[in-house]
Amino acid sequence: TLQEEIPDGAAPNGSAQQLPQTIIIGVRKGGTRALLEMLSLHPDVAAAENEVHFFDWEEHYSQGLGWYLSQMPFSAPHQLTVEKTPAYFTSPKVPERVHSMNPAIRLLLILRDPSERVLSDYTQVFYNHVQKRKPYPSIEEFLVRDGRLNVDYKALNRSLYHLHMENWLRFFPLRRIHIVDGDRLIRDPFPEIQKVERFLRLSPQINASNFYFNKTKGFYCLRDGGRDRCLHESKGRAHPQVDPRLLNKLHEYFHEPNKKFFELVGRTFDWH
Ligand code: A3P
Secondary structure (H helix, E strand, C coil), rough: HHHHHCCCCCCCCCCCCCCEEEEEEEEECHHHHHHHHCCCCCEEEEHHHHCCCCCCCCHHHHHHHHHHCCCCCCCCCCEEEEEEEEEEECCCCHHHHHHHHHHCCCCEEEECCCCHHHHHHHHHHHHHHHHCCCCCCHHHHHHHCCEEEECCCHHHHHHHHHHHHHHHHCCHHEEEEEEEEHHHHHHCHHHHHHHHHHHCCCCCCHHHHHHHEEEECEEEEEEEEEEEEEECCCCCCCCCCCCCCCCCCCHHHHHHHHHHHHHHHHHCCCCC
C-alpha cells in the first residue's frame, strides 16, 4: 500500500495522506493562491502546496488515484485536505472525472471581473516570457484584429464563466460549488473566508486579526501566530494600461455572458 512505501518516521504520529475533500477548481488568476493560503490559516485544513494537475493532465490522470493520493500532504484524520489547480475550471473533461472520484465533494471556485482576469492572464504570460528573456507582444496585439476585438484570444474564452460553469453543473448541484468573490477577497478578505469556513463546515477559527493591509504591497497579507507574510511578488502585479475604448469593448463583450452566468448561479457580481 501507499503507507508502506513511506519510510519509517516520515509521517508524524497518526497522520496520513487523504484524497481532497475540497478542491479549488479555479479560475486561473482569480486569486486561487490567496484563497488557498488564507484557508490554510485554519488548523483543520491541510493544503497541497503545488498545483497537482491530476484531472486535467493525461500523464497524471492515467496513473490513477494512488498517484493523486501520493501528492497530498500528511494530515490528521479530522483535517480537510485541499488542493488547487486553477486549470480544472476550464478543462471540459475535469468535472466528470472529479465526480467519479467523489460525487459529494465540495468545490471552491474563485472568480473576478472577467475583463480584469484577462489582463491578469496576459500579465502572467508576459512575465513568464520576461523571466526567460523572451520577447512578448503587447496586449493590444492579442486583443485587436482588423480593428475589432479578437475573440479568438484564448484568455477571453477563460473568462466566459457561464460556458465552463455549465460543464460543472452537469455533474454537480450548485450547492456543492461555493463561489468566492475574488474582487472582494482582494478588498476585504475576512468576510469571504468566513463564508468559505461555513461552506466547508469548519469551525470558525480564522479571525479578522489574521489579515492586515500592507501598504507597500497594496494587498492584504497574513498574520499567522505572530508571523507576518505576504503572497509572492508575482501575486498582485500591475496590469498593462489599455486604451479606454478597447477596455470598453472588452466590457461590452462580457456583458451578455456575465448575465448568463448570473442566471446560472442565481447570484450577481459587481463586474463591468
Ligand atoms: P494580479 O497579480 O493580476 O493582480 P492566482 O493565484 O489565481 O494566480 O491569482 C492571482 C491574483 O490573486 C492576483 O492577480 C491578485 O489580484 C489576487 N490576489 C487576491 N488576494 C491577494 C493578496 N492578498 N495578495 C496578492 N494577490 C492577491
